[in-house]
Amino acid sequence: xxVAGVGFRGAATPESLIDAVTRAxxxxxxxxxxxxxxxxxxxxxxxxxMGLSVRTVGRADLAAQQVPTRSARVAERxxxxxxxxxxxxxxxxPGARLLGPRVVSGDGLATAAIAIGxxx
Numbered sequence: 001x002x003v004a005g006v007g008f009r010g011a012a013t014p015e016s017l018i019d020a021v022t023r024a025x026x027x028x029x030x031x032x033x034x035x036x037x038x039x040x041x042x043x044x045x046x047x048x049x050m051g052l053s054v055r056t057v058g059r060a061d062l063a064a065q066q067v068p069t070r071s072a073r074v075a076e077r078x079x080x081x082x083x084x085x086x087x088x089x090x091x092x093x094p095g096a097r098l099l100g101p102r103v104v105s106g107d108g109l110a111t112a113a114i115a116i117g118x119x120x
């Protein structure tokens with residue numbers, strides 16, 4: 001299964017999130033993000049528009065992922081260098097791999113990364 005991990009600022013819109021997922025390669029069957037972001041209206045609306053459900057990922061699972069991108073701000077808040085990359089990997093399960101590093105939406109308010117589970 002392909003999972004789109006997302007990170008986003010409070011000002012992000014559903015369009016920000018959809019754009020980030022599209023730029024990351026799309027084709028996901030699930031969205032994933034940190035627990036504290038999972039209830040955001042923009043995320044819930046983006047998920048509805050894309051016909052996807054949202055999986056929440058806890059801080060310990062985020063911190064356990066090896067990610068290629070490093071943001072000090074994100075590391076301090078979520079325990080990982082990239083929320084999008086770590087959420088995608090954690091939700092895709094053991095042995096998952098990223099299609100590539102996270103990408104940023106055109107408005108700069110959201111990031112996304114696509115992970116592929118080992119069964120794909």
